[in-house]
Amino acid sequence: MVVHTRxxxxxxxxxxxxxxxxxxxxxxxxxxxxxxGLDRQTASARHRIPRIDRQVHEDVLQLARISAENQNLPDxxxxxxxxxxxxxxxEEAVVVARRLLLEAPDRASGFLHLAYALRRTAxxxxxxxxxxxxxxxxxxxxxPLISFNLxxxxxxxxxxxxxRVWLKRAFVIGxxxxxxxxxxxxxxxxxxxxxxxxx
Numbered sequence: 001m002v003v004h005t006r007x008x009x010x011x012x013x014x015x016x017x018x019x020x021x022x023x024x025x026x027x028x029x030x031x032x033x034x035x036x037g038l039d040r041q042t043a044s045a046r047h048r049i050p051r052i053d054r055q056v057h058e059d060v061l062q063l064a065r066i067s068a069e070n071q072n073l074p075d076x077x078x079x080x081x082x083x084x085x086x087x088x089x090x091e092e093a094v095v096v097a098r099r100l101l102l103e104a105p106d107r108a109s110g111f112l113h114l115a116y117a118l119r120r121t122a123x124x125x126x127x128x129x130x131x132x133x134x135x136x137x138x139x140x141x142x143x144p145l146i147s148f149n150l151x152x153x154x155x156x157x158x159x160x161x162x163x164r165v166w167l168k169r170a171f172v173i174g175x176x177x178x179x180x181x182x183x184x185x186x187x188x189x190x191x192x193x194x195x196x197x198x199x
Contacts, residue, residue: 001116001152001188074104081113090124093117108143111136115149126156144174152188163192171199 070076077100084093097114104110111133119129130153136146151166167189170179176199183189183196 001119001149001186072099072103074100074107077103078109081117084117088120090117090120091122094121108136108140108146111140112145112149115153126153129153130157142173144170144179147173148179148182151183152186155189155191160191163189164195167192167196 066076077096081093081096081100084090084096094114094117097110097117100107100113101110115129115133118124118132119126130150133146133150133153136143137150140146147166147170151163151170154160154163154166167179167183170183180196180199184193189196
């Protein structure tokens with residue numbers, strides 16, 4: 001299963017998100033760095049997040065300096081969620097993802113983030129992730145990672161026929177050239193690898 005993160009901000013929104021109007025230099029650097037990398041596909045098919053170097057790691061500590069009124073801006077929430085993932089703080093990742101859904105219901109990433117985290121909490125499960133992400137397909141039918149992740153969840157639930165259907169949808173929506181390598185690198189789909197190679 002993969003996670004997609006994105007910002008989708010305009011230049012004016014970007015000024016607010018990165019703290020330019022509040023003069024928070026460290027948070028600005030970190031937010032800009034994350035936003036630049038939000039759509040980047042990294043080496044691991046299990047999760048997609050930008051790398052951080054020592055300086056940016058120090059900037060993570062400055063995120064708390066962002067004013068309370070800006071803490072719930074969608075792009076700041078995206079950054080906070082990625083920090084939770086790096087720290088494997090799944091309970092907090094759920095909280096942040098739910099807030100992102102409230103603040104930016106037009107972003108597919110809110111559903112993807114919440115499902116990803118719910119699978120990994122102490123009382124989490126693949127079934128919870130599936131139930132969380134399934135409604136997102138009706139809202140974002142052209143977003144390939146929703147279909148892709150639903151295929152992964154179905155496969156892990158031993159619903160192989162459903163997994164095949166969702167994966168084919170992901171191939172159609174996202175393009176086989178892009179989605180097939182991801183599928184063959186994702187161990188959630190391992191039961192279908194022999195079929196995927198022939199697709």
